[in-house]
Amino acid sequence: MGATSRYGWAYPELFDPPNTAAHIKTALENVEATVGALDDKVATPIGGEWRDARSNPALNTGANKLVFATNVVPANGLTFNGTDTWQCQTSGPYAFFGQLRSNAGVNGGICVGATSYSDATHIVPFLGFTNGTDYAVSGVANLTVGQQFCFYFYNNGAATSINNGLRNAMAKVWRL
Incomplete structure (x- = not known):
């Protein structure tokens, strides 16, 4: 044969x-x-999806971690702390997608970064916006075991609540 x-x-x-x-x-x-x-x-699920289901949380001026209380789809290769932080369990390339909707007059942006906000620790670079619409940020990055990350909204304006300024925040992460 x-x-x-x-x-x-x-x-x-x-x-x-x-x-x-x-x-x-x-x-x-x-x-x-x-x-x-x-x-x-x-x-085997390779990606996860989370949605922000909070009611009127305060968003301060500057960097705000987005809280994703609803885990729609679990992720393979990641653990999630149930609020705002993910940790890599399997090294390799991951794709990131973050989305939100802002009301008119809200100025800021979204990004994926380390657990302490800094321009130097962005994993997926900042995408800015002005005057309200649907916004998304996406990118690919290599993660190592133990590496942690968060999704951020950076508020350039006055403090507001998520329902008055942002809504329908969603995060998706999957291993490539």
Whole structure:
């Protein structure tokens, strides 16, 4: 019996004795093993989604960690503390997406950064906005085991509440 170069699936060679039933069985078992492994990989969640479900939290001027009380989809490779901080459990590349809606008159931006806010610790750079609309920030970064991060809203204006200034905040993170 020969074998395919990519998956190693067995197939009969021209000089093999004919045995159609055995050859078909071997081929189907090979396909089943490959598809089963793919099913297992696809069935494992690789990303997570969180939504801010708070009622009127205060947003101070400057950096504010966004709190995501609702975990819609759990994430593989990350742990979440239930409020505002994620920690990497599996090193590698991760994709980030943050979204929110602001009302007219709100000026600021969103980013992904380390647990202490600093321009130098941004993982996904700051995206600024003015005068209210839907905003999103996205990017890819390599994380290492133990690395922590948060999603931030940076408020350039006066202190406000999230319902008066921001709403529908959402975070998505997935391992690539």
